[in-house]
Amino acid sequence: MGCRKIKKGMILTALMFGGIIGLSGCGKKQDDQLSVRIAHDNNVNTPLHKAFVKYEELVEERSGGKIDVILLPGAQMGSVQDTFEQCRRGDIEMSGSTTSNFTQAIPEFAALESFYMFDDSAHAKRVFESEAGEELMKPLERMDLVGIGYMELGFRNFSNSKHPITKAEDQKNLKIRGYNPIQIKAWESLGVNTTSVSWNELFTSLQQKMIDGQECATNSFYTEKFYEAQDYWSLTKHVFTNFLWYANKEFMESISEEQRTILLECAEEAIDYNWKLADEAEEEALKKLEEEGVQVNEVDVQERRKMGEIINEAIKGDIVSLCGEETYNMLMDAVEEQREK
Incomplete structure (x- = not known):
């Protein structure tokens, strides 16, 4: 989409000048067009990024092109702490990382540092999608953020x-x-x-x-x-290493109910897709190790x-x-x- 190329060019230009000055407000409505920027530190070949690509496709299709998802992978916008703060300020709309990276800011996440909690990835997914998983996302609101859901990076x-x-x-x-x-x-x-x-x-x-x-x-x-x-x-x-996907709270509250429904329903599908891809990638890596x-x-x-x-x-x-x-x-x-x- 041409408009995405223009926005990405603006982002790269801003970065060249040492910041994200001029980006604020890009997530707001512009001629009935909503832009949603998602920044993360994974490379483009990971199951996580592939799930975000799926999300981009789903959102843009269901919105008839009226919601433009802009993906910023590979730490383009800085470290996970950088994008955490950028999302808090509203400079970007969405980001995420493993909860291990945020235990200082949100100490409740330290509960997830326990060992041997999950028997397998399906068990982990059930726990993260339970009421307890939802409760664990609520402290994000103190940081002007809201949780979208948990994705899988895998077991150690x-x-x-x-x-x-x-x-x-x-x-x-x-x-x-x-x-x-x-x-x-x-x-x-x-x-x-x-x-x-x-x-x-x-x-x-x-x-x-x-x-x-x-x-x-x-x-x-x-x-x-x-x-x-x-x-x-x-x-x-x-x-188990999770990836907590979150969004700017003010942004999610400012958009229409229809837009919010599209973003959240497509997120559910993208999250399921990520867990499937992550499990498949694990099996493929194990086969390669045995071959070695x-x-x-x-x-x-x-x-x-x-x-x-x-x-x-x-x-x-x-x-x-x-x-x-x-x-x-x-x-x-x-x-x-x-x-x-």
Whole structure:
């Protein structure tokens, strides 16, 4: 669409001059045309961005071209903290990131830092779409934002060069990268030894056997070629990384009921599409790892729940001190309610 090209050109010109001056107000009606800018830091090949492309198509089709969705991927508008503030001010209409990035501003999100909450992605989706998931988005309103919904970035799993992980005891005395206080306390509760290693130094540390293993998303394990230094990839699924999609509150309240309905209904479809794509991408990455000679193993859900009990007992106090007992209990109750026994 020609008008989109003009708007994107304006954005790029503004960025060249060191800011987003002149962009405010672009989301308002202009000759019955509504523009919705969505900025995020994922690259264009990710399931997340592909879902936003789907959203763009759905919204523009259902609005008859009267709502123009403008996608700004790959951190074009800055870091997730930058776009958080831009969306709060109304300089852009929508953005998002994992809730882990916002626990300082919105401490209630710390409840989602618990380990082994979800048995699989379907379980996670049910929890995020439950009343508890909706309640967790309400604190966004303090920041002049409203939640649209949760998308999937995926589970973190455990790799090492010694043996497959099938139970808690298999992790004892393994030396891995530690990177924040809660994560370090979590792993050390299982007898894992942690040491400070930056992400940029991780491959070299694995290759030179300075550490035995690490934990990350499957796609990261493949793209960073950690498989060249690690023989075992165990699907511990210990932490789920979400992507919280949010919008400027004033913008959502200023548009017509019809426009709001289109934006929210299309968002539901785009979110479902993202979860589907993310699961497919996970399966594809696992196949590639096996082709590279990595031994991939599932970890029995009962064993994962046992590990979760040990870890969460160790870190519960730290998390509750941030999110509060009420929020923590609300989320954990939903986790159990949505679990398939």
